[in-house]
Each structure stands twice: as C-alpha cells, then as structure tokens.
Amino acid sequence: MTVPALxxxxxxxxxxxxxxxxxxNLALPAARWTCIVGPNGAGKSTLLKVLAGLxxxxxxVRLLGQPLLALAGRxxxxxxxxxxxxxxxxxxxxxxxxxxxxxxxxxxxxxxxxAVDHAAVExxxxxxxxxxxxxxxxxxxxxxxxxxxxxxxxxxxxxxxxLMDEPLANLDPPHQADWLRLVREQVAAGQTVVSVxxxxxxxxxxxxxxxxxxxxxxxxxxxxxxxxxxxLEQVFDQRIGIYPLAGQWVALPK
Amino acid sequence: MSPAARAHHRAxxxxxxxxxxxxxxxxxxxxxxxxxxxxxxRALDDATxxxxxxxxxxxxxxxxxxxxxxxxxxxxxxxxxxxxxxADPFLLGSASGASLGVALALVLFGVSPLAxxxxxxLGLTGAAxxxxxxxxxxxxxxxxxxxxxxxxLLAGVIVGVVLGALGSLVTLLVPETLPAMQAFMLGSxxxxxxxxxGLMAGALTLCLALAWALSPVLDGLxxxxxxxxxxxxxxxxxxxxxxxxxxxxxxxxxAQTGLxxxxxxxxxxxxxxxxxTTHGRLMLLSALTGGTLLLAADILARAWIxxxxxxxxxxxxxxxxxxxxxxxxxxxxxxGAP
Numbered sequence: 001m002t003v004p005a006l007x008x009x010x011x012x013x014x015x016x017x018x019x020x021x022x023x024x025n026l027a028l029p030a031a032r033w034t035c036i037v038g039p040n041g042a043g044k045s046t047l048l049k050v051l052a053g054l055x056x057x058x059x060x061v062r063l064l065g066q067p068l069l070a071l072a073g074r075x076x077x078x079x080x081x082x083x084x085x086x087x088x089x090x091x092x093x094x095x096x097x098x099x100x101x102x103x104x105x106x107x108x109x110x111x112x113x114x115a116v117d118h119a120a121v122e123x124x125x126x127x128x129x130x131x132x133x134x135x136x137x138x139x140x141x142x143x144x145x146x147x148x149x150x151x152x153x154x155x156x157x158x159x160x161x162x163l164m165d166e167p168l169a170n171l172d173p174p175h176q177a178d179w180l181r182l183v184r185e186q187v188a189a190g191q192t193v194v195s196v197x198x199x200x201x202x203x204x205x206x207x208x209x210x211x212x213x214x215x216x217x218x219x220x221x222x223x224x225x226x227x228x229x230x231x232l233e234q235v236f237d238q239r240i241g242i243y244p245l246a247g248q249w250v251a252l253p254k
Numbered sequence: 255m256s257p258a259a260r261a262h263h264r265a266x267x268x269x270x271x272x273x274x275x276x277x278x279x280x281x282x283x284x285x286x287x288x289x290x291x292x293x294x295x296r297a298l299d300d301a302t303x304x305x306x307x308x309x310x311x312x313x314x315x316x317x318x319x320x321x322x323x324x325x326x327x328x329x330x331x332x333x334x335x336x337x338x339x340x341a342d343p344f345l346l347g348s349a350s351g352a353s354l355g356v357a358l359a360l361v362l363f364g365v366s367p368l369a370x371x372x373x374x375x376l377g378l379t380g381a382a383x384x385x386x387x388x389x390x391x392x393x394x395x396x397x398x399x400x401x402x403x404x405x406x407l408l409a410g411v412i413v414g415v416v417l418g419a420l421g422s423l424v425t426l427l428v429p430e431t432l433p434a435m436q437a438f439m440l441g442s443x444x445x446x447x448x449x450x451x452g453l454m455a456g457a458l459t460l461c462l463a464l465a466w467a468l469s470p471v472l473d474g475l476x477x478x479x480x481x482x483x484x485x486x487x488x489x490x491x492x493x494x495x496x497x498x499x500x501x502x503x504x505x506x507x508x509a510q511t512g513l514x515x516x517x518x519x520x521x522x523x524x525x526x527x528x529x530x531t532t533h534g535r536l537m538l539l540s541a542l543t544g545g546t547l548l549l550a551a552d553i554l555a556r557a558w559i560x561x562x563x564x565x566x567x568x569x570x571x572x573x574x575x576x577x578x579x580x581x582x583x584x585x586x587x588x589x590g591a592p
Contacts, residue, residue, distance in 0.1 A: 054483055072486075082480065087480060109470075
C-alpha cells in the first residue's frame with residue numbers, strides 16, 4: 001500500500017482545557033478527496049487543525065510518512081496548505097497580494113517574488129476566477145469573492161496536501177459547482193484534498209468520507225459505499241436519509 | 255503593467271511627494287524662529303545669526319521630522335501587530351514608563367529642563383528612554399510573552415495606568431518638578447540638538463530596516479494566526495522582534511521630544527486613505543507621513559503666536575483628533591468594522 005498523505009495515530013487534543021478529540025486513528029489516502037463530516041461539536045475543525053499541525057496534541061501525526069512535528073515550519077508549509085474559516089480579513093491587501101502570500105514558504109527571506117511565484121499566483125487566481133479583480137483590496141469584495149481569493153491563496157502554495165475548513169461558506173451554487181470541479185482537477189493532478197463540510201450532499205461528492213462523532217472516528221469509507229450511508233444516517237440519529245438522484249447521492253431530512 | 259506594479263507606482267509617487275514636502279518644510283523650518291527670517295540673510299556674515307540657524311533651528315527642524323517619522327513607523331507596526339486600527343505607539347506602556355523615568359530623574363537631579371546643561375539634558379532623555387524600555391519589558395513579562403496579542407494589549411494598558419499613576423504621584427510629592435513634567439507631557443522639539451538628531455537618525459535607520467525585513471509576517475497575520483502559521487512563519491520570535499522595533503522607535507522619539515500625541519495613530523490611517531499596500535510599504539510611507547506631519551505641526555507651533563510658541567504636542571493632538579474624527583465620519587458605512 002502507498003504511504004497515506006496524512007496519518008493520525010492515537011491523537012487527542014483539547015480546546016480550552018476540555019478534551020475534544022479522544023485517541024483518533026486515521027489514515028487519509030494520497031491523491032484522493034476526503035471529506036470530514038459529523039454533527040456539531042464532533043471535533044471536525046479541531047481534527048483538521050491538528051492534521052495541519054496548528055494545534056497542540058498528544059499522539060502522532062504523519063504528513064506523507066514524515067512526523068509532522070519534526071518538520072521545519074517552512075518545509076511543512078510547502079507540503080501542506082491550509083484554508084481556515086473566518087480568520088483574518090486582510091482588508092487592505094489586494095487580491096493579488098493576498099494570493100502572493102501563499103508563495104511565502106517558497107521564497108527566501110527578503111527576496112522579491114520571482115517569475116515562478118507570479119506564474120503560480122496568476123494560475124491560482126485564474127482557476128478560482130478571481131483574476132479579474134486582482135487589483136482590488138479585499139475590503140471592496142463580497143464574501144463569496146473574498147472566499148475565492150482565499151482559496152486562490154491556498155492553491156498558490158502548490159502543496160501536495162490541501163486542508164480546507166468549510167471552504168464553501170459564502171459561495172453561491174454556481175461557484176460551489178466550480179469549486180467541486182476544481183477540487184476534482186486538483187485530485188486528478190495528484191493533490192490530496194481534505195475538507196470539512198457540513199453540507200452532507202456536497203460531502204457525498206468526495207471520494208472518501210470520515211465521519212466523526214463525539215471526538216472519535218465513527219466511520220471511514222468510500223462515499224459511494226452503502227455502508228457509509230447507513231453510518232451517516234445512524235450518526236445523525238436517523239434524521240437524514242441518503243438517496244440516489246440523477247446519478248449522485250443526496251442527503252434529505254427525514 | 256502588473257497589478258502589483260501599479261500599486262507600487264502609487265506608493266512610490268506618494269513617497270516622493272512626502273519627501274518633497276518634507277524638504278520644503280525643512281527649508282521653511284530654518285526660517286521660523288523668534289528672530290525671524292532675517293537670521294537666514296544675516297547668517298553669511300553674522301556669527302550669532304549663523305549659530306541660530308545652524309545650531310538651533312536646523313537641528314530642531316530635522317529633529318521634529320525624525321521624531322515624527324519614528325512615531326509614524328511605530329504606529330504602523332503597532333496597528334499591524336495588534337491588527338487593530340486604534341493601536342498606537344504608546345500601547346505597550348512606553349509613554350507612562352518614559353514619564354515616570356523623567357519624573358524620577360527630575361527629582362533625583364533637581365533640575366529643570368529649561369536651565370538644563372548638556373549633561374542633565376542627556377540624563378533626562380536617557381531616563382525617558384530607560385523608562386520606556388522598562389515599561390515595555392514589564393508589559394512583556396506580565397503578558398508572559400507575545401503569543402497572545404490580547405493579553406499583551408491588556409498588560410500594556412495596565413502598565414500604562416499604573417506607571418502613569420506612579421509618575422503623577424512623584425510629581426505631586428515634589429511640586430518643583432511640575433513645570434518640567436508638564437513640558438515633557440505636552441511634548442516639545444525645543445531641546446533637540448545635533449546629537450539628538452544623530453541618535454534619532456540612527457534609531458530610525460535601524461528600525462526601518464528591521465521593519466522592512468519583518469513586514470511579511472504582518473502581511474501574513476492579516477489572514478489570521480492559523481493561516482500565518484500554516485505558511486511557516488515562526489510567529490513568536492518575529493512578534494518579539496516587532497515589539498522590539500516598536501519599543502525602540504517609540505523610546506527614541508519620546509526621549510527626545512516628550513509625549514507627542516496622535517502622530518503615530520494618524521499616520522498609518524493617512525497613508526491607507528491614499529494607497530492600500532503591503533505592510534513593508536505602509537510602514538515606510540507611514541514614517542514619511544509622520545515626519546511630515548510633526549514637522550508641519552512644529553513649524554505651525556513656532557510661527558502661530560511668535561515669538562511665543564505653542565507646545566507642539568497640543569497642536570498634534572488637536573489636529574490629529576480632528577482628522578481622525580473626519581475620517582471616522584467620512585468612512586462610516588463603507589468600512590467594515592475590523
């Protein structure tokens with residue numbers, strides 16, 4: 001078997017003194033899109049932060065086979081990109097400047113961005129359809145437009161592993177569809193994508209699903225697997241049902 | 255032209271404009287004083303007039319620009335570091351620390367700055383500088399480091415209040431120091447000579463270089479702490495270095511010119527209202543703006559009721575406060591609350 005992109009071994013983590021994750025064991029396959037779902041307070045965002053190395057934890061996390069905590073900051077930053085939710089707003093920076101921040105892990109300190117950096121930023125802004133307003137400061141963009149710039153920032157890192165917490169927040173349906181296509185292209189190109197999504201129908205579009213409940217992994221399996229659907233229904237107290245529709249799976253409230 | 259280049263263009267024009275304005279003001283500053291413009295004409299053949307221009311007006315004028323630039327830079331660093339548009343250079347308690355230092359020095363030396371000989375003047379500025387540094391260190395110790403910006407902010411407020419109260423107490427106990435203390439609290443460029451200019455120029459060069467080198471971390475922090483760390487930025491040491499830059503710039507300015515209000519707060523806002531750019535350029539432009547602002551205010555303070563003069567700190571407080579008020583009302587509705 002190939003090396004998993006991310007691996008958690010007996011990982012526990014606390015928020016404000018309360019243990020939120022209890023001994024999570026997990027292996028996320030490389031070059032696949034994995035969605036983490038679960039009820040509110042299950043520890044989805046906490047798990048994602050731990051996997052990104054942004055939260056103190058016990059147990060071990062391995063990124064592409066290497067112990068995460070042993071990696072130098074910049075080295076980790078080149079291999080793993082992070083897109084959080086509701087973080088800073090970068091009001092005064094232009095969309096282009098924001099996307100260029102994604103190149104920080106690649107640049108020597110004090111060095112001006114090179115041609116490679118500019119090319120990466122342009123490509124990232126074009127695939128997220130944010131290139132048009134690259135000169136505008138973020139304070140002049142709508143919530144959805146900002147979200148696309150922030151996504152471009154994460155893509156500009158060109159990391160092998162991309163972690164996203166609720167990346168679809170503020171996006172309208174056409175841009176959600178664009179986002180899905182973008183993720184599939186990234187995965188087809190060999191990138192590993194891990195996202196936390198609360199919208200189950202969208203999460204079912206992923207390759208793999210990790211279902212968290214009360215700080216533990218309740219299930220991990222393929223999104224197309226019927227057993228995964230049963231596990232989903234059970235975790236949500238049978239209040240949702242998973243049905244096939246137009247060749248896809250959708251979750252509906254019961 | 256690439257978008258980055260376009261913004262850089264605008265920033266470069268602003269910088270050039272500010273430098274030209276500063277040069278113009280510098281020339282004006284040399285002509286303003288109790289003996290008026292004629293000192294300039296007579297400077298060629300009259301030794302006294304030459305001395306007035308070269309040893310009093312010029313260093314004082316240049317000193318006003320340097321102190322303003324230091325405060326403008328410190329203000330931009332503070333607002334970036336705390337991600338708060340209301341942050342100012344005195345936030346970490348340096349102002350109260352400096353006043354306490356001066357109060358103690360006045361009591362110990364038993365001198366007034368008006369009669370100060372060179373040695374005692376150096377002693378006072380030294381005391382102010384040490385006081386400012388000690389206050390920042392105390393704030394850092396109380397906040398247990400720089401990891402937690404909110405804790406740092408609160409510790410700064412506490413240190414500011416407590417040291418300020420102590421300073422007032424010392425002044426109250428030894429009333430003879432009251433006029434000198436008041437002069438310090440209001441801020442003045444009247445005692446700036448060439449050595450002070452040299453010190454401030456050195457501090458400004460060092461702080462600008464450091465701030466420029468540290469600017470990527472401030473840009474990264476605008477995306478939030480988690481994202482900044484995910485980009486591989488070692489936040490703790492970089493933040494500490496930025497606090498150091500802020501403390502050094504503020505301490506150097508306060509020690510030479512006293513507590514000058516609003517220059518540090520208003521300069522970054524002034525720059526942002528003209529050009530939105532990355533922190534490296536913002537800090538540079540904010541320093542240039544601060545210098546120009548304080549120099550203009552100083553000339554105004556000297557010329558308005560000449561041969562008397564106003565304390566420049568009073569003028570910057572009134573002008574800066576008015577400007578911020580205008581900015582607030584103009585910007586209402588179009589700026590999201592940060």
